[in-house]
Amino acid sequence: MGITPEEICKDLKDKVKEIEKCEKMAPNQLLVTTSSDKICEVIEKISNNYNAYHLSTISAVDLGKEIELNYHLFSYKYMVDITVRCSIPKDNPRIKSIIDVIPGAILYEMEVHDLFGVYFEGNPNMNERLILPEDWPEDLPPPLWKDVKTEELRKRLYKQ
Amino acid sequence: MTIRIPVGPQHPALKEPERFIFYVEGEQIVKVIPRIGFNHRGIEKAMEERTYLQDLYISERVCGICSNVHTACYVLLVERLMNMEIPERAKYIRMIVLELERLHSHLLWLGVAFHEIGFDTLFYLVWRDREIVMDLLELISGNRVNYATNTIGGVRRDISEETKHKILKGMKLLLERLKYYRRLSPEEQTIVKRTLGVGPLSTQDAKRLCAAGPTLRASNVKSDVRGDEPYLLYKEAEFQTMVSDLCDVLGRILVRIDECIEAVRIIEWCVKNMPDGPIRQKLPPIFKVPENQAYRRVEAPRGELVYYGVSDGSEKPYRIKIRTPTLANIPALCKMLENQHIADIPIVVASIDPCFSCTDRLVFIDIEKGKKWSCSMPYFKHLIKKKFGR
Numbered sequence: 001m002g003i004t005p006e007e008i009c010k011d012l013k014d015k016v017k018e019i020e021k022c023e024k025m026a027p028n029q030l031l032v033t034t035s036s037d038k039i040c041e042v043i044e045k046i047s048n049n050y051n052a053y054h055l056s057t058i059s060a061v062d063l064g065k066e067i068e069l070n071y072h073l074f075s076y077k078y079m080v081d082i083t084v085r086c087s088i089p090k091d092n093p094r095i096k097s098i099i100d101v102i103p104g105a106i107l108y109e110m111e112v113h114d115l116f117g118v119y120f121e122g123n124p125n126m127n128e129r130l131i132l133p134e135d136w137p138e139d140l141p142p143p144l145w146k147d148v149k150t151e152e153l154r155k156r157l158y159k160q
Numbered sequence: 161m162t163i164r165i166p167v168g169p170q171h172p173a174l175k176e177p178e179r180f181i182f183y184v185e186g187e188q189i190v191k192v193i194p195r196i197g198f199n200h201r202g203i204e205k206a207m208e209e210r211t212y213l214q215d216l217y218i219s220e221r222v223c224g225i226c227s228n229v230h231t232a233c234y235v236l237l238v239e240r241l242m243n244m245e246i247p248e249r250a251k252y253i254r255m256i257v258l259e260l261e262r263l264h265s266h267l268l269w270l271g272v273a274f275h276e277i278g279f280d281t282l283f284y285l286v287w288r289d290r291e292i293v294m295d296l297l298e299l300i301s302g303n304r305v306n307y308a309t310n311t312i313g314g315v316r317r318d319i320s321e322e323t324k325h326k327i328l329k330g331m332k333l334l335l336e337r338l339k340y341y342r343r344l345s346p347e348e349q350t351i352v353k354r355t356l357g358v359g360p361l362s363t364q365d366a367k368r369l370c371a372a373g374p375t376l377r378a379s380n381v382k383s384d385v386r387g388d389e390p391y392l393l394y395k396e397a398e399f400q401t402m403v404s405d406l407c408d409v410l411g412r413i414l415v416r417i418d419e420c421i422e423a424v425r426i427i428e429w430c431v432k433n434m435p436d437g438p439i440r441q442k443l444p445p446i447f448k449v450p451e452n453q454a455y456r457r458v459e460a461p462r463g464e465l466v467y468y469g470v471s472d473g474s475e476k477p478y479r480i481k482i483r484t485p486t487l488a489n490i491p492a493l494c495k496m497l498e499n500q501h502i503a504d505i506p507i508v509v510a511s512i513d514p515c516f517s518c519t520d521r522l523v524f525i526d527i528e529k530g531k532k533w534s535c536s537m538p539y540f541k542h543l544i545k546k547k548f549g550r
Binding site for chain 2: 025026028029053054055056057059060061062070072074076079081083102103104105106107108111115129130131132133143144150
């Protein structure tokens with residue numbers, strides 16, 4: 001202990017060249033921004049160098065034109081949360097799967113795929129539903145998109 | 161010959177809807193497909209459409225057994241979004257209710273585990289002792305389920321001197337019982353024969369599959385959010401992380417009993433050190449939260465609980481993401497069931513303390529020996545067709 005978040009940030013940038021920006025999100029929490037095509041490399045390097053084998057979850061946020069993905073890792077080396085963030089376009093939401101780096105990510109990727117329609121290249125379960133029922137209409141947009149209203153979903157699903 | 165046994169959704173062992181399909185060869189399980197997703201309520205979407213205070217009540221209803229930890233994580237999230245400090249006394253009360261909830265959840269699980277291995281005498285005894293905790297929770301909050309204690313800015317109910325006295329008395333009694341169960345569990349042959357070496361999960365697999373909570377700690381990984389990244393006053397309370405190197409169901413039983421003993425110690429510490437003062441900072445029912453983002457983790461009875469929130473300056477959250485501990489433990493559960501006997505299914509499934517009400521997911525998993533542990537449905541159908549010709 002005794003190392004400040006700023007020092008960890010500097011170290012992170014030195015060790016992982018693909019990082020675009022690193023900032024402090026809260027005490028003991030760092031936010032790392034990268035581009036979506038470098039996500040596997042960044043997560044692999046952080047995971048190996050900082051003993052951050054634990055992925056808590058993947059949070060997706062609909063930003064209108066883009067979908068933001070947050071990979072929440074925990075570094076047991078410095079006892080800090082490291083959130084790796086990248087954005088992908090909403091009209092073609094595709095990103096590489098990280099299950100080769102962190103096998104425990106498989107369900108989180110399926111969850112984001114179901115609710116945000118993000119396709120994870122390399123995840124073998126991308127044709128399956130995780131949360132939504134199997135008879136969920138194929139032509140309905142992913143339910144957690146901001147432009148999808150609950151009322152419309154209800155009308156479509158229950159036809160009342 | 162491989163036989164397919166579907167179990168559920170009206171499950172005989174657990175009181176929640178989910179389905180497992182077991183592929184067995186003789187007495188041995190070769191494959192398991194859990195299908196979980198019969199209880200999806202769209203809570204994340206519902207939270208985006210309601211105000212911050214209304215969401216507090218939704219978050220309480222994510223789970224029935226660990227309802228308080230959900231509100232605790234939610235209020236910590238909103239308080240961080242608003243950069244708000246809460247009164248000291250509120251932190252102590254939150255911790256007391258959180259740890260009481262952990263006690264009741266672990267004791268409930270312990271009873272269920274003993275029931276699953278056919279030791280019903282202990283099931284009754286444990287649940288009798290659990291009533292001590294339930295009575296205390298009822299005394300503090302007025303409810304046995306959904307305590308509604310936490311609120312944004314503090315807590316809603318104070319703990320009086322008389323209640324403090326009753327808590328200490330209850331904890332003293334409970335500690336004796338817990339120490340008895342701790343001494344009994346590794347010695348009693350009825351327990352040991354049914355749990356030692358059953359449902360194994362190696363340290364490496366537990367780390368690799370991102371398991372959480374007592375499941376992870378029973379695989380000898382020292383990881384607990386309360387110790388790793390202390391929230392509220394766990395640092396001041398000198399919290400100790402409990403681990404077991406047994407990596408099986410017995411390890412999970414021992415870790416949970418140890419955690420109960422630690423919870424009793426923390427509750428006693430909180431009651432003895434609680435300062436006087438206000439218990440909440442009043443907020444109007446509808447308030448705006450500045451543009452911000454926050455990420456909070458807390459240790460629920462079942463493991464790490466995660467909330468991620470984004471606010472946009474309005475009175476409703478832009479996005480709330482919840483990750484419950486059972487979801488994190490499902491890949492680990494499938495690994496545990498590999499090569500186990502049919503008779504051990506209930507206790508192994510129960511050993512992660514699953515809560516499908518909060519998890520509510522669905523997945524296809526293939527754990528056939530030597531194969532990739534997870535596969536897609538078309539590939540899976542192809543495999544089945546190849547193997548059984550249908």
